[in-house]
Amino acid sequence: MMLDQVVLLAAVTVLGLLEQAYFSLKVIYARRKHSVSPPATTGPPEFERVFRAQANCSEYFPLFVFSLWLAGIFFSQALAALFGLLYLYGRYLYFHGYAESAQGRLEPLYFSAKMLWVLIALAGAGVICTMTQVYLGLDLLHFFSHV
Amino acid sequence: MMLDQVVLLAAVTVLGLLEQAYFSLKVIYARRKHSVSPPATTGPPEFERVFRAQANCSEYFPLFVFSLWLAGIFFSQALAALFGLLYLYGRYLYFHGYAESAQGRLEPLYFSAKMLWVLIALAGAGVICTMTQVYLGLDLLHFFSHV
Amino acid sequence: MMLDQVVLLAAVTVLGLLEQAYFSLKVIYARRKHSVSPPATTGPPEFERVFRAQANCSEYFPLFVFSLWLAGIFFSQALAALFGLLYLYGRYLYFHGYAESAQGRLEPLYFSAKMLWVLIALAGAGVICTMTQVYLGLDLLHFFSHV
Numbered sequence: 001m002m003l004d005q006v007v008l009l010a011a012v013t014v015l016g017l018l019e020q021a022y023f024s025l026k027v028i029y030a031r032r033k034h035s036v037s038p039p040a041t042t043g044p045p046e047f048e049r050v051f052r053a054q055a056n057c058s059e060y061f062p063l064f065v066f067s068l069w070l071a072g073i074f075f076s077q078a079l080a081a082l083f084g085l086l087y088l089y090g091r092y093l094y095f096h097g098y099a100e101s102a103q104g105r106l107e108p109l110y111f112s113a114k115m116l117w118v119l120i121a122l123a124g125a126g127v128i129c130t131m132t133q134v135y136l137g138l139d140l141l142h143f144f145s146h147v
Numbered sequence: 148m149m150l151d152q153v154v155l156l157a158a159v160t161v162l163g164l165l166e167q168a169y170f171s172l173k174v175i176y177a178r179r180k181h182s183v184s185p186p187a188t189t190g191p192p193e194f195e196r197v198f199r200a201q202a203n204c205s206e207y208f209p210l211f212v213f214s215l216w217l218a219g220i221f222f223s224q225a226l227a228a229l230f231g232l233l234y235l236y237g238r239y240l241y242f243h244g245y246a247e248s249a250q251g252r253l254e255p256l257y258f259s260a261k262m263l264w265v266l267i268a269l270a271g272a273g274v275i276c277t278m279t280q281v282y283l284g285l286d287l288l289h290f291f292s293h294v
Numbered sequence: 295m296m297l298d299q300v301v302l303l304a305a306v307t308v309l310g311l312l313e314q315a316y317f318s319l320k321v322i323y324a325r326r327k328h329s330v331s332p333p334a335t336t337g338p339p340e341f342e343r344v345f346r347a348q349a350n351c352s353e354y355f356p357l358f359v360f361s362l363w364l365a366g367i368f369f370s371q372a373l374a375a376l377f378g379l380l381y382l383y384g385r386y387l388y389f390h391g392y393a394e395s396a397q398g399r400l401e402p403l404y405f406s407a408k409m410l411w412v413l414i415a416l417a418g419a420g421v422i423c424t425m426t427q428v429y430l431g432l433d434l435l436h437f438f439s440h441v
């Protein structure tokens with residue numbers, strides 16, 4: 001494994017880390033604005049939507065990073081990085097949509113969920129191909145290109 | 148690092164991602180069924196148990212994946228993959244047990260916690276062996292097999 | 295990628311896993327002590343502070359591990375491991391400070407947030423250097439050392 005085979009995945013991950021840090025800062029500002037001091041997590045709906053938006057994005061962030069790297073290493077770095085950027089963009093819209101209204105979270109949620117499914121599918125396909133090669137000696141990609 | 152040295156870890160991770168996606172869908176259905184619209188996270192106990200079951204599994208998922216990969220890379224891929232599968236099976240039982248009743252979560256929780264401890268122990272042992280080899284020039288495994 | 299190039303990162307990660315396991319056990323004890331049975335997450339402030347301290351540390355744990363590894367692989371393993379240890383120490387203080395009082399969480403929070411920013415910055419710098427080398431053929435480190 002050479003660094004150039006994963007550097008795009010690393011770049012998308014760093015962007016994701018910055019996005020998560022940004023969401024956290026937004027929750028801290030919302031806590032101040034609406035006077036919701038820790039350990040409380042409930043308050044006016046405006047606060048709760050920002051709080052939940054960050055919580056939801058945090059919950060999915062590891063799933064996203066794992067899918068990104070598996071798809072990039074076992075399938076294609078360029079494709080994984082592309083869908084990864086789209087996912088992060090979707091999550092940006094999700095956060096701001098949810099902060100506006102509960103309804104506003106839905107469209108970007110569907111979009112980012114689709115991007116995550118694509119990454120998981122690429123990861124799954126790549127892993128299955130590698131397993132058939134390693135354990136059955138069968139090169140599936142080569143096989144299909146000759147059918 | 149060759150792909151065949153981690154492909155089983157990758158396969159178990161993809162299964163874990165699918166399991167987490169399944170738990171998320173279950174929360175979405177429970178929100179509809181019990182009419183608990185975001186950003187609310189409280190409602191009838193049936194809903195709260197499903198909600199917390201997914202939250203608890205999500206909280207532990209990164210710990211699980213990190214332990215799995217460290218155990219697999221520094222100790223043994225096959226053993227890590229095996230205990231990883233058992234962990235995911237335990238979490239499946241935990242989710243459904245918790246959805247049934249708070250009591251129902253306990254037995255599978257103990258089981259999956261044990262599997263996680265095994266993975267952390269394998270990771271720790273593997274890392275210590277590698278460190279003594281790299282920094283002290285001592286091959287512990289070789290050493291013990293000659294005592 | 296050889297194991298000696300990441301073994302310190304692995305060691306810090308295992309310490310982090312043990313720390314998270316310790317925080318989880320603390321929540322379980324607090325649940326017993328204050329009789330807050332799952333799925334409830336609210337109760338006396340003493341319980342809620344312990345509960346939120348663990349939730350907050352869990353939320354940041356994946357961000358920490360991803361930053362640690364990217365900083366260590368793309369910048370410097372020794373520096374990443376050092377700031378990683380400081381982060382984990384800060385989180386230990388955060389947990390116990392927060393358990394004492396909401397105020398008590400603030401100083402260690404600022405400290406561990408700073409350590410996390412350092413790791414993200416090292417990761418970002420390392421990734422940018424590698425990208426300019428891979429895609430532009432420019433060796434930035436070499437370039438600056440000759441200016």
Ligand SMILES: N[C@@H](CCC(=O)N[C@@H](CS)C(=O)NCC(=O)O)C(=O)O
Binds near residue numbers: 055172
């Ligand atoms: N933790 C999530 C799991 C499922 C999920 O991702 N739900 C989507 C669609 S209902 C969502 O936007 N949840 C809002 C939230 O987590 O606050 C939940 O409680 O809803």
Ligand SMILES: N[C@@H](CCC(=O)N[C@@H](CS)C(=O)NCC(=O)O)C(=O)O
Binds near residue numbers: 321
């Ligand atoms: N976040 C967990 C941390 C500790 C933990 O994993 N507890 C186990 C045993 S009490 C559990 O099943 N918790 C239920 C839950 O998280 O809803 C909690 O709040 O309890």
Ligand SMILES: N[C@@H](CCC(=O)N[C@@H](CS)C(=O)NCC(=O)O)C(=O)O
Binds near residue numbers: 024028051
């Ligand atoms: N989930 C966090 C996100 C932002 C954050 O990390 N906040 C710091 C400073 S206010 C904290 O210590 N939060 C306490 C907590 O999460 O319970 C929150 O709800 O506050």
